[in-house]
Amino acid sequence: MAAIDKVRVLIVGDSGVGKTSLAHLICYNEPIANPYWTIGCSVQTKLHEYKAGTPSEKPFFVELWDIGGWSAHRNSRSIFYNPTHGIILVHDLTNRKSQQNLHKWLAEILNRDESSAGNEYDPEQFVGTSIPMLVIGTKMNLAQAAPELSRRRSSTIAEECAADEINLDCTQAKHLAPGTSNAVKMSRFFDKVIERKYYSRESSQPSTPVSMERRRQAGAGHFTKFLHMS
Amino acid sequence: MFELIIFEIVGILNTSSRYFHWKLGLYAILFVLVVVLPFYIAYFTVSNIKLVAQFRVVLTLASWLVFLYFFWKTGDQFPILSPKHGVLSIEQCIGRIGVIGVTLMAVLSGFGAVNYPYTSMAYFLRTVSDADIQMLERRLMQTMDMIVMKKKRIALAEKEMRQRATMNRSQGGGIWGMVKSLTSSGSNENLNQLKQDALAHEELSRQLFLESVDLHNEQATINIVFDRVGKVDPVTRGIEIAVNYLGIQFDDAIFCYQVRFWSQHISFWLIGIMIITSIRGLLITLTKFFYAIASSKSSNVIVLCLAEIMGMYFVSSVLLIRMNMPPEYRSIITEVLGDLQFNFYHRWFDVIFLISALSSIGFLYIAHKQAPEKSGIY
Numbered sequence: 001m002a003a004i005d006k007v008r009v010l011i012v013g014d015s016g017v018g019k020t021s022l023a024h025l026i027c028y029n030e031p032i033a034n035p036y037w038t039i040g041c042s043v044q045t046k047l048h049e050y051k052a053g054t055p056s057e058k059p060f061f062v063e064l065w066d067i068g069g070w071s072a073h074r075n076s077r078s079i080f081y082n083p084t085h086g087i088i089l090v091h092d093l094t095n096r097k098s099q100q101n102l103h104k105w106l107a108e109i110l111n112r113d114e115s116s117a118g119n120e121y122d123p124e125q126f127v128g129t130s131i132p133m134l135v136i137g138t139k140m141n142l143a144q145a146a147p148e149l150s151r152r153r154s155s156t157i158a159e160e161c162a163a164d165e166i167n168l169d170c171t172q173a174k175h176l177a178p179g180t181s182n183a184v185k186m187s188r189f190f191d192k193v194i195e196r197k198y199y200s201r202e203s204s205q206p207s208t209p210v211s212m213e214r215r216r217q218a219g220a221g222h223f224t225k226f227l228h229m230s
Numbered sequence: 231m232f233e234l235i236i237f238e239i240v241g242i243l244n245t246s247s248r249y250f251h252w253k254l255g256l257y258a259i260l261f262v263l264v265v266v267l268p269f270y271i272a273y274f275t276v277s278n279i280k281l282v283a284q285f286r287v288v289l290t291l292a293s294w295l296v297f298l299y300f301f302w303k304t305g306d307q308f309p310i311l312s313p314k315h316g317v318l319s320i321e322q323c324i325g326r327i328g329v330i331g332v333t334l335m336a337v338l339s340g341f342g343a344v345n346y347p348y349t350s351m352a353y354f355l356r357t358v359s360d361a362d363i364q365m366l367e368r369r370l371m372q373t374m375d376m377i378v379m380k381k382k383r384i385a386l387a388e389k390e391m392r393q394r395a396t397m398n399r400s401q402g403g404g405i406w407g408m409v410k411s412l413t414s415s416g417s418n419e420n421l422n423q424l425k426q427d428a429l430a431h432e433e434l435s436r437q438l439f440l441e442s443v444d445l446h447n448e449q450a451t452i453n454i455v456f457d458r459v460g461k462v463d464p465v466t467r468g469i470e471i472a473v474n475y476l477g478i479q480f481d482d483a484i485f486c487y488q489v490r491f492w493s494q495h496i497s498f499w500l501i502g503i504m505i506i507t508s509i510r511g512l513l514i515t516l517t518k519f520f521y522a523i524a525s526s527k528s529s530n531v532i533v534l535c536l537a538e539i540m541g542m543y544f545v546s547s548v549l550l551i552r553m554n555m556p557p558e559y560r561s562i563i564t565e566v567l568g569d570l571q572f573n574f575y576h577r578w579f580d581v582i583f584l585i586s587a588l589s590s591i592g593f594l595y596i597a598h599k600q601a602p603e604k605s606g607i608y
Binding site for chain 2: 042
């Protein structure tokens, strides 16, 4: 077990959006039986094959730190944020506010070293960050009533951070079954996280090549586009 | 309704119109408390139960009737009936609401009276330092690391089991297969042990996290508590003493005109302040309670329950205010609320207050005995 390296991914979002169900679905490929409020933090581990299917395939442990979303625990949450190699932002497709609050979550994680006095949202600070991010919208089955609406207002936070976006329903295992586009995006995200931690250090360039390339692509007309869910 | 009490003392409106407004307000409150709120509570509670979605309305009506039945039954036990009145009169309803409300108030005030000095004393004696918080946080992170390690071992063991299972199937049975299945069952028990350990560690991590939340909050509000304790308690205590003193005085003193004039205003102000502080205390407690137990499913029920409790609280506090008012003002209340046995309420309130105060003292003592074990950690 000591031979397998590990990376740490935070799952954050408002209370009740489905982070615990999502972590359970990712790790065990089956929906969680009776979810309960997360007090503090609950950790799930997944054994992920980096570059699966290629000769350089290597197993890594992905630790999913699912942080409880209660605002009352804000002060004490900060001990879980350091160190982190990837962030999964979860919002509820039936609740527009939970998507807007993702900005605050990101600010809380990234500003953990500074004082939390200022709540202004500055989009500039997210562009330079090099932590890979993934935005997931849950409860898609409940949001089926207005599918065009949810597709039209594609999440702005995913655009700003040049992150991938997935919409799914955590109570159905088929949404993350191997081979679906969701599963492909998920494993691509994990690969990016592992690459960022273990392999980008070996490159000679000073700034991480991943984020700069992303920025260029995002500026040049959004062709790294949010493969919308079918 | 409290405005009506104030008007009574100051003597603004005409007597008969005052009477009319009393009655109106009272009927309205009673209707809301007895009919509307329990109906809504029952409706939402029944909606939460997933099994019987179709029969919602029928079940709601049934549970509302059950509620009325228990409401009536509790009234029979207490000496609040007087033979003059019939069965379905307002006095019956008020009587029952009064009993429940008074019980509730007494329990809450008993608990509050004991708990408040206890917590303020706890804040005084136990100063929280940064080193304590950091030590607690380090313990929490150690526990989380152990959880992660256990989960990794579980994941590895499960993967191994799956690989072994596929290998077994491909190799077929025989003695070798039986030996392999024996070893795999051994690792199965190991797996269960690991899972149990992980669960225990998770529980511990939750407790530690909650403690660290408490410590953070304590650190932040310790000065505010100092100020609040200085301002609130002596005020309420002073008011109670003053009101009792004035009440006793007016019963047997010799009146001169100036005293009578001042007594009106003083009692008016004192009652106003008492009302304000008691309402404020109640709202603060209820808000904290609400935040602690809110969830998406049951928040409707909780809001309605709180509204019902507050309604009963108000009605019974009107009853009890009468105890604190000088006799000439009691007449209107006595007239409106009917011929209830007020003395019974006063005695009942005192009894329940004593019981709840003593039991909360007992609980706090037990909790305090366990606390020194925890404070040794800091």
